Amino acid sequence: MTRSEQTGAVVDLRDVAKEYPNTLALQDVSLSIADGEFVSLIGPSGCGKSTLLRLIADLEPPSAGSVTVRGKPAAAARRDQGYGIAFQQAGLLDWRTVRQNIELPLQLHRVPKAERRSRGDELLDMIGLRDFADHRPAELSGGMQQRVAIARALAPRPKLLLMDEPFGALDEMTREKMQTELLNIVSETGAAVVFVTHSIGEAVYLSDRVVVMSPRPGRITEIVDIDSTLRDLPDTRESPEFFTAITRVREALRSQGSPV
Numbered sequence: 001m002t003r004s005e006q007t008g009a010v011v012d013l014r015d016v017a018k019e020y021p022n023t024l025a026l027q028d029v030s031l032s033i034a035d036g037e038f039v040s041l042i043g044p045s046g047c048g049k050s051t052l053l054r055l056i057a058d059l060e061p062p063s064a065g066s067v068t069v070r071g072k073p074a075a076a077a078r079r080d081q082g083y084g085i086a087f088q089q090a091g092l093l094d095w096r097t098v099r100q101n102i103e104l105p106l107q108l109h110r111v112p113k114a115e116r117r118s119r120g121d122e123l124l125d126m127i128g129l130r131d132f133a134d135h136r137p138a139e140l141s142g143g144m145q146q147r148v149a150i151a152r153a154l155a156p157r158p159k160l161l162l163m164d165e166p167f168g169a170l171d172e173m174t175r176e177k178m179q180t181e182l183l184n185i186v187s188e189t190g191a192a193v194v195f196v197t198h199s200i201g202e203a204v205y206l207s208d209r210v211v212v213m214s215p216r217p218g219r220i221t222e223i224v225d226i227d228s229t230l231r232d233l234p235d236t237r238e239s240p241e242f243f244t245a246i247t248r249v250r251e252a253l254r255s256q257g258s259p260v
């Protein structure tokens with residue numbers, strides 16, 4: 001029995017395909033993601049990682065197969081606002097301040113103002129932007145905007161987070177800090193995460209499983225399990241165990257022809 005069968009799948013993809021005019025982006029994708037599980041999608045550019053995330057978020061429908069989120073069709077799950085999303089482009093509302101952007105999902109969930117404010121403060125501290133709370137997104141750098149988008153996704157402590165290269169625009173130190181923060185938040189909230197990245201190290205550091213995809217049409221070619229004790233090591237990123245796991249993912253990518 002797989003982990004998702006034991007605990008009930010948060011996301012269940014069955015025989016999913018996605019075809020655009022002239023492009024078969026995804027084919028035969030089946031994947032179950034369990035409660036609290038952190039799953040990264042990795043694969044060559046154009047293999048359909050973002051498409052897969054968009055199908056889970058119901059931003060577009062699959063051409064074949066089924067996508068369910070907590071047992072409901074993706075469209076019903078979207079209406080229930082059961083997840084937080086942080087995509088490549090920050091997607092902030094220009095006319096709202098940083099704080100107002102972060103607190104937006106809480107406002108939509110009708111969280112009382114005082115509670116919204118204290119959660120907003122907590123998140124502003126986490127992303128190191130308390131001094132910019134009253135600024136507009138246009139006054140921020142790309143990396144700062146990305147941090148705001150991540151804080152906004154985390155604000156309602158969602159049980160499912162969909163993240164598409166959220167740390168891609170950040171400098172290395174900020175990126176590592178955000179990775180650690182993300183793991184803290186995820187362990188605190190028990191959220192499941194589907195995370196698209198191009199970084200093998202990032203995938204290994206964050207994930208319980210790394211899903212390796214083939215060049216277009218994207219298929220799952222291998223799933224690499226990451227030992228959960230890896231993150232408890234004193235210096236995970238410098239440990240031999242970390243490099244061993246990185247090598248396993250790199251070899252999985254190589255074996256299906258990815259240029260890594």
Ligand SMILES: Nc1ncnc2c1ncn2[C@@H]1O[C@H](COP(=O)(O)OP(=O)(O)OP(=O)(O)O)[C@@H](O)[C@H]1O
Pocket residue numbers: 020021023024025043044045046047048049050051052216
């Ligand atoms: N709206 C669309 N219309 C037509 N083709 C699309 C559309 N969106 C994506 N595609 C195609 O589907 C394929 C998969 O794209 P997708 O963005 O999911 O890849 P990706 O793995 O996330 O790539 P990258 O790593 O470069 O971000 C690509 O060939 C892309 O051109």
